[in-house]
Amino acid sequence: MTPVTVAQLTQHVGQRVTLQGWLYNMRSSKKVHFLELRDGSGTVQCIVGLEDVGPELFELAGTLTQESSLELVGEVKAHPKRAGVVEVAVSALTLLGGSKDYPISPKEHGTDFLMDHRHLWLRSSRQHAILRVRHAIIQAVRAFFDQRDFTLIDAPIFTPSACEGTSTLFETDYHDDKAYLTQSGQLYMEAAAAAFGKAYCFGPTFRAEKSKTRRHLAEFWMVEPEVAFMDLEGDMQLAEALLCHVVAHVLETRRPELERLERELAPLERVKAPFPRISYREAIELLQREGHPASFGDDFGGDEETVISKHFDRPVIVHRYPAAMKAFYMKRDPAAPELALCMDVLGPEGYGEIIGGGQREDALDTLLASIDHHQLPREAFEWYLDLRRYGSFPHAGFGLGIERTVSWICGLSHVRETIPFPRLLNRLSP
């Protein structure tokens, strides 16, 4: 008999099936054991009745421990008390792998303990739900760009120099040369945009800042589209359309997981275009009206982003920050040269920056001056400057942080649960 998955059981009511999985929990009385079986697709209650299986098998079932792996055969039946729920009346059962003293009990645990057992914690229903939402988000991101004729052009992970020159990088040895783990694929995407028109990359990025907050990881995944002949306005529209598509896809396909996470759905259902757009200057005024001491030239910290985003019922786009606080490749606003043609999308409900991007500087001379002004080594950027020497073109793009997006959509308080094996300031294992 071919094994079926728990998720498929509703199509097999009245039939005998084989199931393979792990014991999630068990409740017992004198003549009946209730095994809760988990197989990765879901969980189902399996009934082992003394009179159905005989004393030998009944006794074996009684000795099973949490997370033992099993194969069982049984008939799929409607749950006698719960509408729409099925259970399995077991007729045969084989213990495949025992499990002695499984460390994660159904009671509470501390974060550090759970992170030490992250390889096992992934089995619990909450972590399962989060990572399924993560998968749905990634699926939606890829589908969004693929449907719009973007070409996936992944950027390298070893890089010879800093992209932005600001953040701390992880340094590593590369055949007796220094190399750094990438903090962004963007410069490479600009080359890709010149070759393919519309390109995106999706991969891990690394930041070595000694940062320890609920929104930081040393290793995180980023999606970075870059489009030739697109300006800042087009960039904002693209970011807005992407987020709408992603949220709609999760709402459509992962509602049980969101319910498991007790995620309030109304704020997600409001994520529809158009998103409000405010300039940096307007954001400063908004903060001042709220009694937050902020003046032109200040960057926004977590508190400021929260104040701004709480003013709106959906993601808000803040554009045209002072050029002085932004990376060297940002194009200046011709109408106000002290401003950069850049934008950040702030997630609602205080989730802060989930997208950052903008239009890139396409004039060779201006870019050279900017590299010098930022005191970056010109040699390292010669290839990048070639993109301005050979058919320069207006272009724009952005980066979307996957973990912050997962955290927002799942309604979590920390990004550490949004990635299977988080790399944090003090955690490199498991």
Next chain:
RNA sequence: UCCGGAAUAGCUCAGUCGGUAGAGCAGGCGACUGUUAAUCGCCGGGUCGUAGGUUCGAGUCCUACUUCCGGAGCCA
């Protein structure tokens, strides 16, 4: 790096005024025909983070260190 908090059973925690340690869960044994973190009874389980100090006596007070948590800066 800075500011704050914490460290006691396998896990989550309580521990009063300084008088040598307690619960729930997990584990073991038993009871119970339908349970949903099942319930009920019994049992085993401790170098109180480490090193000093004060004291007749320290889980408790003091000092240093270590680790973790929350936040800041920095960032997506």
